Amino acid sequence: MKKLLSVSALTLALTACGGGSSTDKTPDVKVEQNTAPTLSGSLTLSAKALESTNLVVDLKDEQNDSVTTTIIDKPEWLTVTTSSNQVTFSAEPSLFEVANHAFTVEVSDGKASNQYTLTVNVAENRAAWQPIELSNSEVMGNWQSSDGSVELVFATEDAGVIAQNGELSRFDWSNPDVIALNTQAIDCLQECNQQALLEMEVLAKRDDAIRVELFNVSTDKGEVVTLYKSNTEFSSAYYADVEQSSFHSVNFLSAAGEESYFEVPLASFIPTASGNTTSFPHAEFSATLDGKTLKIESDTLVVTQNTKQFSNLGHEVDVAFDLDLVDAEVIAQFDDFLVLKLRHALTYQDESAQNYINESAELAEALQVKTTISTLRKLTPIAVPELTVGKSYTGRLNNKNSDTGEGLTFRYLPTFFTITAADTATVTFNTPENTDSFKWHYDLDNNGETVKVTGNGLDTSLQFFTQPDGKMIMARERNKDERQARLGYEFMEVIDDSTITLDDYKQLFSYLRQGYTSGNQKIYWYINDDGKGSFYYADQYGLENRANFTPSSYWQLEADNSISFAMMSQCPGAVDYASCKNEVLANQEVAYSSLLNFKILAKEGDKYLFDRLFWQSTYAYSERELKESIFQNSYWFGIEK
Numbered sequence: 001m002k003k004l005l006s007v008s009a010l011t012l013a014l015t016a017c018g019g020g021s022s023t024d025k026t027p028d029v030k031v032e033q034n035t036a037p038t039l040s041g042s043l044t045l046s047a048k049a050l051e052s053t054n055l056v057v058d059l060k061d062e063q064n065d066s067v068t069t070t071i072i073d074k075p076e077w078l079t080v081t082t083s084s085n086q087v088t089f090s091a092e093p094s095l096f097e098v099a100n101h102a103f104t105v106e107v108s109d110g111k112a113s114n115q116y117t118l119t120v121n122v123a124e125n126r127a128a129w130q131p132i133e134l135s136n137s138e139v140m141g142n143w144q145s146s147d148g149s150v151e152l153v154f155a156t157e158d159a160g161v162i163a164q165n166g167e168l169s170r171f172d173w174s175n176p177d178v179i180a181l182n183t184q185a186i187d188c189l190q191e192c193n194q195q196a197l198l199e200m201e202v203l204a205k206r207d208d209a210i211r212v213e214l215f216n217v218s219t220d221k222g223e224v225v226t227l228y229k230s231n232t233e234f235s236s237a238y239y240a241d242v243e244q245s246s247f248h249s250v251n252f253l254s255a256a257g258e259e260s261y262f263e264v265p266l267a268s269f270i271p272t273a274s275g276n277t278t279s280f281p282h283a284e285f286s287a288t289l290d291g292k293t294l295k296i297e298s299d300t301l302v303v304t305q306n307t308k309q310f311s312n313l314g315h316e317v318d319v320a321f322d323l324d325l326v327d328a329e330v331i332a333q334f335d336d337f338l339v340l341k342l343r344h345a346l347t348y349q350d351e352s353a354q355n356y357i358n359e360s361a362e363l364a365e366a367l368q369v370k371t372t373i374s375t376l377r378k379l380t381p382i383a384v385p386e387l388t389v390g391k392s393y394t395g396r397l398n399n400k401n402s403d404t405g406e407g408l409t410f411r412y413l414p415t416f417f418t419i420t421a422a423d424t425a426t427v428t429f430n431t432p433e434n435t436d437s438f439k440w441h442y443d444l445d446n447n448g449e450t451v452k453v454t455g456n457g458l459d460t461s462l463q464f465f466t467q468p469d470g471k472m473i474m475a476r477e478r479n480k481d482e483r484q485a486r487l488g489y490e491f492m493e494v495i496d497d498s499t500i501t502l503d504d505y506k507q508l509f510s511y512l513r514q515g516y517t518s519g520n521q522k523i524y525w526y527i528n529d530d531g532k533g534s535f536y537y538a539d540q541y542g543l544e545n546r547a548n549f550t551p552s553s554y555w556q557l558e559a560d561n562s563i564s565f566a567m568m569s570q571c572p573g574a575v576d577y578a579s580c581k582n583e584v585l586a587n588q589e590v591a592y593s594s595l596l597n598f599k600i601l602a603k604e605g606d607k608y609l610f611d612r613l614f615w616q617s618t619y620a621y622s623e624r625e626l627k628e629s630i631f632q633n634s635y636w637f638g639i640e641k
Contacts, residue, residue, distance in 0.1 A: 036112035037061040039087060043105070044119045047091045049098050050128040055089040065109035071118065072104040078120065080105070093122045095129075095204040095211045096226055124224060131201045134210070136175055142332040142339075143210070143227035150214070150225050153332040153339045155373045161186070161332075161339050162198075166468060168242060168337065168375055169195055186375055187243045189267040189280050232292060234330060238465060239338050239376035240473060240488060241265075244512035246394065246415065246609060246634040249282075250465070250475040250486035251376055253330065253338060254289060259297070261286045261478070263485035264374040266302065266344050268323055271362040273308040273316045281305075283325055283342065284484035294328040294340070298484060304349060310358045319357060320349040326369060336468045340374045379465035379473060384446055385491070392418040394601055394609065394634065395474040395489035397427060397442055398458045408628045413440070415611050415634035416494050416601060425453070431630060432564070432581065432595045432615045464491065490609075494601050500561035504600055504608070508546060509637035512607065525637060527555050527563070531576050535565045535596060554580045562599035570594070588626060591619040606639040 041057035059082065061067050069082040071089075077097060079090045087107070101120040106113050136157050144151040151163040154173065162169050162183065169183040170192075179200040184192035197217040204211035208229055215222035234255045240248040241264065249263035263284045269277040281303040287294035302323040309319045323346050332339040346367050348354050357363075387393070398413045413427050420426045425442045442455035451462040465473045465488070475488035509525040524546075527533030532551035539549070553565040556577035566580035570593050574580035584593045594616040602609040614631040 032063070034065075034109070034111050035062045036114045037065070037067045037107045037109050038114055039105070039107055039116055043116055044121070045089055045091055046121050046123070047093055048123050048125040048128075049093050049095045050125050052090065052092045054091075057087050057089075059083070059085050059087050059107065061109055063109070065111075067107055067109050070106045070108070072106060074103070078103070089118065089120075091120055091122070093120075095125075096206065096209065097122045098124055098211075098224070129203050131178070131203055132205060133177060134175070134179075134202055134205070139175060139179060142230040142232075142334075144230050144334060145225050145227060148335055150223075150227065151230075151332075151334045151337075152227065153373075155331050155339060155341050156371055159371070159373050161337075161373060161375050163334065163337065166336065168377070170373065170375070171198070187241075187265075189265060189372070190269060190277075230332065230334070234289065234333050237333075237338070238379040238381065240379050240465075240467065242337075242375055242377050244636050246490050246636060247396070248473060248488045248490070250379065250473065250488040252486075253333075257288065259286050260289060260294065261484045261486075262294075262328075262340070262376075263483060264340065264342065264372070264376070266323070266342065266370075267372045268302075268344055268346060268366075268370055270305060270307050270321055270346065270366055271360060273310050278305050278307060281323060283344070285325060285328070286480075286484050287328060289330065292329045292331065294330060296325060296328060300325040302344065309363070310360075311356050312358050314358070317356070319353050322347050322349045336378050338376045338378070340376070342372045342374060343369055344372065345369045377467060379467060382464050382466055382472070383448055384451055384462075384464055385472065387419045387444075387446070387451075389419050389421060392416050392494035393474075393491060394494060395491050397425065397453055398440075398456060399487070400457060408630065410438075411629055411631045414613075414632050415489070417442075419444075429613065429630070429632060430597075432585070432597070492602050492609075495603065497561050500600050502557050504603075505557070505563050505598075507608075508640045509608065510640050512636040512638050524549070524640070531555060532568075533565075535598065556581075558597070560599070562597050565596045565598075567594065590617075593617045601634060606641075608637045608639070610635050610637060 038060050039057050040060065043057065045053060045055040047053040059067060067082060069080050069087050071078060071080050077091060077093045081088045099122060101122065103118045103120065105116045105118045140154045140157070142153050149165055153161040155161065158172055158174070160171050160173055162171055162181065168186040170186050170188065171181040171183045173179060173181045181198040181200060183195045183198060185195065199215045199217060201213045201215065202210050203213060209226055211224070211226050213222050213224045234253065236255045237253055239251045239253065251262045252260055254260045263282055265280050265282050268280060271277055283302045285296050286298045287296045302325060304320055304322050306318060306320050308316045311317045323344060326343040326345050328340060328342045330338065331341045394416050396413055396415050397417050401409060401411055408431065410429070414429045417425045417427045423444050425444055427440050428437045430437050440456050442453050442458065445452035453460055453462060461477045463475050463477070465475060467473065472491040473488040474491040475486045478486045505527055511523045522539065524537045524539060525535050526537065526549060528551060531554055533555050534549065534552045537549055537552070553567055554574065554577035556564050558564055564577060566577055566584060568580070570590070571580035571583040574583050581595060584595060587593060594614065597613040599611045600608055601611050611632065611634050615628070617626050617628050620627045
């Protein structure tokens with residue numbers, strides 16, 4: 001009984017003290033939670049180059065902690081300071097920073113953080129410009145904008161190449177206080193018309209870049225751009241010439257020690273006794289790349305040219321000159337084009353000729369070592385495009401001469417062909433005398449990458465490329481016995497005859513190929529409603545004299561919607577094309593006569609591609625008979641407004 005009473009008493013005692021009850025709770029202790037600091041206000045800073053500008057925004061931290069503000073990837077021209085309740089951004093950008101920038105800003109109290117985007121818009125500040133002068137040696141070299149919209153090559157101290165938005169031009173330049181660029185057509189070599197006068201004013205300079213204004217005096221418009229020195233590392237690539245032509249030289253630069261090959265025109269000329277100059281020859285050469293130098297492996301003789309010169313006695317004598325390559329180098333490789341510098345020298349083939357030639361100042365100048373800056377446009381190899389049975393395509397399959405056995409020689413094959421079966425192509429051509437077509441057939445073996453072509457003595461393969469403008473080129477395989485570079489043709493589908501009308505020909509056209517222009521002179525084509533016109537009219541001053549164009553030919557629209565011409569001078573008794581043609585073909589006594597036919601192959605806006613069939617009859621005095629020949633080429637014409 002005593003033990004029971006003792007346990008009960010202990011129980012009571014514990015209850016009274018409150019200990020041991022499972023239902024009792026200890027009061028909560030309040031713990032304050034940390035939050036990340038915040039910024040409020042606009043986080044856009046508008047600044048001008050060469051000026052200091054501030055932006056102040058509010059800073060808040062609920063716990064009043066010490067806060068740090070960090071600009072991630074901060075440039076030197078941008079700073080930040082932090083106070084108890086404000087953050088100040090300070091910008092002092094140079095001209096190189098003209099652009100819209102975005103930076104990540106982090107505010108942190110050491111335990112938690114927030115991130116924001118700070119936008120800094122830096123505008124031009126023309127009032128603060130202080131143009132600087134560069135020496136010629138500083139200007140020389142290759143420059144390009146970050147987006148490739150402007151690319152410049154100062155190749156020599158007076159010549160270079162510029163590409164603006166893909167448009168290429170060559171230029172002569174000088175460096176008085178602003179750098180003046182006199183631009184001309186990229187494929188012009190002598191007596192070139194000015195396209196534009198550009199003034200390049202240097203606004204800022206650093207080791208790797210210059211900030212310039214390119215001001216077009218001709219249009220009174222300027223463009224401010226940052227130009228960076230480009231690297232000199234080269235990569236292997238294919239290139240084509242930049243002429244407005246239906247055919248091209250396909251060149252190759254190897255940066256892997258293999259053979260490179262080129263065909264480029266040279267700015268070399270020889271004054272003659274009559275005051276004229278010889279044509280500009282094309283240099284064909286192979287080489288290996290050593291740094292920037294192209295070590296020429298082929299024969300350096302470009303051409304031997306025979307001319308008439310005045311002797312010391314004042315009469316004309318025959319004098320031969322050799323043109324040789326001296327050296328060549330690659331001076332620029334951009335995304336879309338390659339620039340070469342070639343030096344070449346003109347010398348007397350017979351050194352003794354110098355003793356009896358009255359060497360004029362013009363001839364002495366021509367005999368100096370000359371430099372040609374040559375530009376090539378990049379080609380990208382592609383798979384064989386679709387060749388649809390029944391369709392015709394531009395491009396010459398064979399270049400050989402052929403005698404028909406009827407006294408008629410075909411100097412070239414037509415500039416287009418027709419896919420007659422999955423594995424067959426046919427070329428077709430006519431003559432003014434015979435409406436029956438000549439047809440030559442070729443076998444095609446298409447493996448998807450190339451097309452092997454055989455037939456009529458031809459055994460070659462075709463490879464296809466695209467140019468930067470999207471146009472395709474069809475190139476034959478290289479034959480070093482014929483030429484160093486490969487021969488390529490623009491490849492496109494020929495338009496249907498039924499879509500061609502007389503109105504297509506009723507335009508004032510000009511030849512776009514540089515070889516048909518000289519200095520200020522252009523070559524025009526036109527037809528009148530009375531069946532008269534001209535397919536070759538040279539006019540020095542252009543369209544302002546078009547009302548005075550004198551017809552020289554009769555014309556006729558043919559059944560296939562092509563157009564034929566006959567020279568009036570060769571048929572004095574004719575009244576129209578039909579009577580002129582009959583008179584020309586019937587006359588077996590004249591030493592020379594000709595007929596021409598033009599057919600539209602393709603249209604591209606204001607540019608037309610024509611196939612030209614040229615028939616001529618020439619008296620061969622050695623054989624005492626008339627010889628007939630057919631020449632067939634294609635030309636781009638542009639509509640003059």
